[in-house]
Amino acid sequence: MKVVVIGVGQLGSDIVKSFEEEYEVIPLAHSDIEVSDYKSCEVLKGLKPDVVINTAAYHKTDECEDFPEKTFSVNALGARNIAKVCEEVGAVNIYISTDYVFDGEKDVPYSESDVPNPVNVYGVSKYAGEIFTRNISSRYYIFRVSSLFGVAGARGKGGNFVETMIKNAKNGVELKVVDDIVMSPTYTKDASMAMLKVLENELDYGTYHISNNGYCSWYEFAKAIFEITGMDASLKPITSDEYPTKARRPRNSSLSVEKLRKMGVEIRHWKSALRSYLEEKGHI
Numbered sequence: 001m002k003v004v005v006i007g008v009g010q011l012g013s014d015i016v017k018s019f020e021e022e023y024e025v026i027p028l029a030h031s032d033i034e035v036s037d038y039k040s041c042e043v044l045k046g047l048k049p050d051v052v053i054n055t056a057a058y059h060k061t062d063e064c065e066d067f068p069e070k071t072f073s074v075n076a077l078g079a080r081n082i083a084k085v086c087e088e089v090g091a092v093n094i095y096i097s098t099d100y101v102f103d104g105e106k107d108v109p110y111s112e113s114d115v116p117n118p119v120n121v122y123g124v125s126k127y128a129g130e131i132f133t134r135n136i137s138s139r140y141y142i143f144r145v146s147s148l149f150g151v152a153g154a155r156g157k158g159g160n161f162v163e164t165m166i167k168n169a170k171n172g173v174e175l176k177v178v179d180d181i182v183m184s185p186t187y188t189k190d191a192s193m194a195m196l197k198v199l200e201n202e203l204d205y206g207t208y209h210i211s212n213n214g215y216c217s218w219y220e221f222a223k224a225i226f227e228i229t230g231m232d233a234s235l236k237p238i239t240s241d242e243y244p245t246k247a248r249r250p251r252n253s254s255l256s257v258e259k260l261r262k263m264g265v266e267i268r269h270w271k272s273a274l275r276s277y278l279e280e281k282g283h284i
C-alpha cells in the first residue's frame with residue numbers, strides 16, 4: 001500500500017516514521033505541494049497513492065483571526081482540493097482536524113457524535129475542511145487531534161507548549177498559565193500509532209477522536225512537566241480573563257477516545273505519554 005503524507009511537521013513527521021514500518025510512504029513537504037492550489041494538488045495523480053493523509057494547516061489560532069482568507073484557503077479549500085484529487089485517483093482521504101471544532105460549552109469530553117460549533121476562524125475553517133471531506137470523499141477518515149506535542153515541534157506554531165515551558169523555566173521566567181481551559185494533551189507518536197491501527201484494522205470510514213486519554217487544564221499540564229522533569233519552576237495558575245487572546249478559545253475541548261477504544265484501539269493516558277516524550281527529547 002502506498003501512503004502519501006502531506007505536511008512533514010510535528011504530526012506528519014511521526015506519521016511518516018510509524019507508517020514506514022508497514023507501508024511505502026511518500027512525504028510531501030510544503031515545497032512539493034500547495035494544498036490551496038488545485039493544480040499543485042494534481043501532483044498526487046502521478047504518485048498514484050492508495051491513501052493520502054493531509055496534515056497541512058495554517059493553525060496559528062490568533063493570527064487566523066486577522067487572515068481569514070488565508071486560513072480558509074489552506075484549511076478548507078485545501079481539504080476540498082485534496083478530497084477531489086483523492087476521488088480522481090481512488091485514494092482513501094484522511095483529513096487531520098482539531099478539537100477546536102467544538103465550542104467548549106460541554107462539561108465532559110467531546111465524542112464524535114457531538115455537534116461542532118467552532119468559536120474562532122481557525123475552528124470554522126477546519127470544520128469547513130471536515131464538511132468538504134465528508135461531502136466529496138467516498139472513502140475518508142477525519143481524525144480530530146488536540147494539543148499536540150511531538151519531537152519535531154509544530155512548524156506552524158514555532159514549537160510546542162512543553163518546550164516553551166521548559167525553555168522559559170530554564171530562563172527563570174515566572175510562568176503564569178491558564179487553569180480554566182481544559183484539553184486532552186496528545187503525543188504525536190501515540191496519535192500516529194493509533195492512526196496506523198485504524199488503517200491496519202480497516203475500521204469503518206468516518207470521524208474519530210485521536211488524543212491521549214484523559215484531560216487537564218494547561219496549568220495542570222505545565223505542573224506535570226515540572227513534576228516529571230524535577231525542574232525548579234516558578235509556576236502560577238491564572239484565569240483566561242487574565243490572559244486575553246485575539247481568538248476565543250473553547251473552555252473545554254477535551255476529546256473522548258471511547259469510540260476508538262470500543263473498536264480495539266487503546267490510547268494511553270497523557271501523563272504516561274508526556275513522560276515518554278520528555279525521555280525522547282532527553283529532558284529526563
Ligand SMILES: NC(=O)c1ccc[n+]([C@@H]2O[C@H](COP(=O)([O-])OP(=O)(O)OC[C@H]3O[C@@H](n4cnc5c(N)ncnc54)[C@H](OP(=O)(O)O)[C@@H]3O)[C@@H](O)[C@H]2O)c1
Nearest residue numbers: 007008009010011030034035056057098147148154155156
Ligand atoms: N499543533 C496542535 O496542537 C494541533 C491541535 C489540533 C489539531 N492540529 C492539526 O494537526 C495538523 C498537524 O499539526 P502540526 O502541529 O503537525 O503542524 P505543523 O508542524 O505546522 O505541520 C504542518 C505542515 O504542513 C505544511 N503546510 C502548511 N501549509 C501548507 C500548505 N498550504 N500546503 C502544503 N503544506 C502546508 C507545513 O509546511 P511549512 O511549515 O513548510 O509551511 C508543515 O510541514 C494540522 O492539520 C492542525 O490543524 C494541530
